[in-house]
Amino acid sequence: MQEDFFPAAEKILSDIENVLKKNPNLIGFEIIPTLDNENKSPVLHVENSLGLASWSVKPLYRYAYNRLLELRQNRNKREDPSTISRWLLGALLLNPDVTTFWNMRRELVKNGRLESTGELHFVAIVLYYKAKCFEAFAYRRWLLQFMLIGDSHTSNVETILEREMTIATISADRYANNYHAWNHREYIVTTFQNSSPENYVEFLKSEWLSSGEWCSLHISDYSGFAYRQFLIKKLLQINRNPEQPTRPETTCREILTNFLNLDIPSLMNAPSHEVLNYLHSTSGILPRHDVNYSAILAGLSYWVEECLFNEELLNLYPGHEAFWYHRRFLSHLLIVLTISYERYSVYKIELIDQKIPRLCSKDVIETRGVNFRSKYSPSHLETAYSRRNSDIIDKARKIGGHQNVMGERFAKFLSGRGLVV
Incomplete structure (x- = not known):
């Protein structure tokens, strides 16, 4: 032509x-x-x-x-x-959004015409130019699967996956609210869990720390907080394994007692299930022999830690909506954990993504009434959370402006879910 x-x-x-x-x-x-x-x-x-x-x-x-x-x-x-x-x-470097061209490149890799490691380097360069390219991230995940299936790459799988975290971070830094980069990071966490379970806990803890630092530097970027929500779920799930504690139990108890603002020596010495019963105000629940309550306590401590982190950011940087929407997730998670513990004496993480009314089965409705979040006394944990929310909302009202608007919306959100303000 x-x-x-x-x-x-x-x-x-x-x-x-x-x-x-x-x-x-x-x-x-x-x-x-x-x-x-x-x-x-x-x-x-x-x-x-x-x-x-x-x-x-x-x-x-x-x-x-x-x-x-x-x-x-x-x-x-x-x-x-x-x-x-x-x-x-040339075509993909200039316009990486064409799926057909990535599929043609896949064919070359499968036929041995292109080497996988070199392809990862090429995609990294593409993502530097266009950091929010879904097709490039999808091709990169395909490459990783292709590589990890082969025996020649099993020895350096951790190195490969840790490099992916660097690529995801660079992409997130170069384009705000880059959910494709954070979704890629979630994929790597899950892949690491399956490929290297013996080092997964340390990897997850490292992600928890590094993502917190990133969010502190990108205070208006909600995508980073969405990733933190993903990590909280993972941390709650990993604590089901008694052989892989994510933090010492003494540290967990200190975090929880500080959050409640109570000096109760018995909480530092009592069995883990008694501490949890006190926090959830469920003294009548007997411990189950098949449950690791120390692990449950550790999982709850991460929720508390995130609430404190959120409060710190709200106080330092008023007016940022990302913090308020993240706190809505933390509120939703508290309700889920409370209902789950009362019903099963454990935290069933599978319930988190459900809407609250779907958690309200017949037995819960009968014991709590139709408006199940308002017809019973709040637990010690919910009381402490509500007290902190009241302080946050009061500060927002004093600051005024957009911070006040967000505080009032959050108060309405809490009221609609039966959490006292």
Whole structure:
């Protein structure tokens, strides 16, 4: 086609390909605004950065796109795999949102024409340029699955997955509210759990700390807090295993007593199930022999820790909606944990994603009334949480403005769920 005639296209694509092959430390790719100048190479390579002059972007992409489209439409046409790879390189680097081109690259990997490790490097460069590209993240996860199936990569699986965390962090830093990056991070956590269970607890604790630091630096980005919610669920689940404690029991009890603002020596020395019965005001519940109550206590301490972290951010940075919406999740989680403990004497994490009315089965309705959150006395844990919420809302009212608006909305949210303000 005359409109995609660009004599320099193959030379430019070859130059880009050579840079990627020769520099394994290449970090990213950018389009450099320049005036028309076809007498100079548009490919710029400075240290660990790759650039392409803006005047060449449109004709280069049109050339690669049309070549690939012709190849896709004419299945009988044969082309050298290295040439196809080069066309795909240019097309995806400039526009990584085309699913068909990623599928063509998958075919090259499965046929042994492209090496998986090199592909991970290429996708990292694509994500540096377009950090919120779903197709790039999907292809990256496919590559990881493809690699982890092979025996040759099982020895360095932790190194591979930890590198993925770095890629996800860079993408989240470069694009606000990048849920694709955080979803990728969630995928890596789950993959790590299945691939390296012996080191999973330490990995999860490391994620808990690092994500907290990230959220402290990106106070308006709710996607980071959504990831924290995912981690809380994981931490509650991992504590089912008595052989993998996430923190010392003494630390858990100190966090809980400080939250209640009570100096009760018996809480530091009593059996774990008695502490939980006190917190939930369920003294009549007898301990089950098949339950690790120390693990349940540790899981609850993470919820408390997150409430305190949330309060600190609300006080330091008033007016940010992300903090208020995150606290709604913490409120919902408290209700779920309370109902779960009263019904099963354990925390059933499977209930968290359910709507509150669905948790209200016939036996709960009979014991608590139709409005089951308002027809019974709150537990010690709920009382302490409500007291802290009252302080937060009062401060929001004093500050006024948008902070007051968010505080009133939160108060209405709590009231609608039977949590006293």
